[in-house]
Amino acid sequence: MIQILMSEASHLRIRDRIAHLVQRLEIVTVPEANRYVRDGVDIPAGDLAPEIVWNTxxxxxxxxxxxxxxxxxxxxxxxxxxxxxxxxxxxxFRRIMEKGVRITKSSAQGVVIAEYVLAHALSLIVPIDAQRDLQARREWGRTPYREVSQTRWLLVGYGAIGEQIALRARAFGVDLTVVRRGSEAGLAHRVLPLARIAEALPESDVVVLACALTDETRNLCNDAFFSAMKPGALLLNIGRGGLVDEDALRRGLESQRPAHAVLDVFQTEPLPEDHWIWTHPQVRVSAHTSNSGDGVQPRADAQFIANLERYLGGEPLTNEAERSEVGLD
Structure with a gap:
């Protein structure tokens, strides 16, 4: 029997869908903090020996x-x-991998984060605010703008989330450059390594950060980065707050590089109440909530069940992390 540990709520959601597997599993649930239940009976943590843990x-x-x-x-x-x-x-996660434990990541949030990115970018490219202001003043005025299909996008990171962003951006006809490891283009028109990102910044109308936070990418968006950006460009960060030097961002905003920033992640979370970002007129803030779509949990459940079947069958797992992602090897 393979012992598997998960929250009680997670088990209640999927128990009917894994009924065909239960003869091979010993399921332990966590109904509340520091309480563990097997077959309706509480058991001490010291008696647990899970082979699989599902962290939802x-x-x-x-x-x-x-x-x-x-x-x-x-x-x-x-x-x-x-x-x-x-x-x-x-x-x-490094500690877990150092134990020899395999880690599979979730791709369930890719769809909703991509929708978040596209919604904000489109609303800033199309002059919706200007049109609303004209309406409020009852003025019959024109609001010309650059068509979305004529814009150039720079996507930094091309994992599960980046691929979903690319899929939706390309549907609008944008010119897409991707910064990633390797040379496989996927949906992009061109691929650049991180070391050459400065080549694309002066001509990019939209810059999306969807990469991991590593020693190489920490404070990637510094003064040099913003100085190289195209005036009037947009910056959207749905990766990690540590990717952006926030003081450098403030200086960049003063010179319209970028003209607007959409930030879902920050150096310090929650964002301190007295932080300048809250009230800056060129910044949109969301509380690390771009992944809060109602389809995320169902997709995550389906991914886990599929991976559980693969694990029990000795097959490769989907979206398995490499040791390099946690700084090993």
Whole structure:
């Protein structure tokens, strides 16, 4: 029997869909912090030996993450963690991989984050605010703008989320450059390595940050980055707050490089109440919530179930992380 640990709510969502697998599984659920239940009976944490741990966004939001991760780190039998995270920059993931535990990431949030990016970019390219202001003044005026299909986009990062952004941006006919490792273009018109990003900045109307936070990308958006941007360009960050030097961003905004910034992530979260970003007229703020679409959890459940079937069948897992993603090897 393979012991699997998950929150009680997660189990209730999928139990009927994994009924055909239960004869091979010993399911332990976490109904509340530091409480573990097997077959309706409470058991001490020290008696647990999970081989599989499922870390869901719902468990994170309800404060159960420490109860899951503590057992995972203590268990010598742990072999696989399925997490709701798309990026693995938190130190705990390195500790988990150092134990020899495989980690599969979630791609469930890619759709909704891509919709978030496109919605904000389109609303800033098309002069919706100007049209609303004219309406408020009852003025019959023209609002010319550059068509979306005539814009050039620079997408930094091409993982599961980046690919979903590219799919939607290309549907609008944009010219797309991707910064990524490797040379495979995918949906992009061209590919550049990170070291050559400055070549694309002067001609990019929209810059989207969808890459992982690493030693190489920390404070990627610094004074030199913003100085190289095209005046009037847009910056959207749905990656990690550490990608952007926020003081350099403020200086860049003063010179319209970028003209607007859409930020879902920040150096410090929650964003301090007295931070200048809250009230800056050229900045849009959301509270690390670009992944809050109602389709994320169903997609995450389906991904875990499919991976569970693959794991039990000895098949390769989808979206499995490489050791280099947590700074190993």
């Amino acid at each position: 966004q719902e468990a994170y939001m309800s404060g159960l993450l420490p109860s899951l991760m503590r057992v995972l780190l203590d268990s010598p039998s742990a072999r696989w963690l399925q997490t709701f995270n798309a990026g693995l920059d938190l130190p705990i």
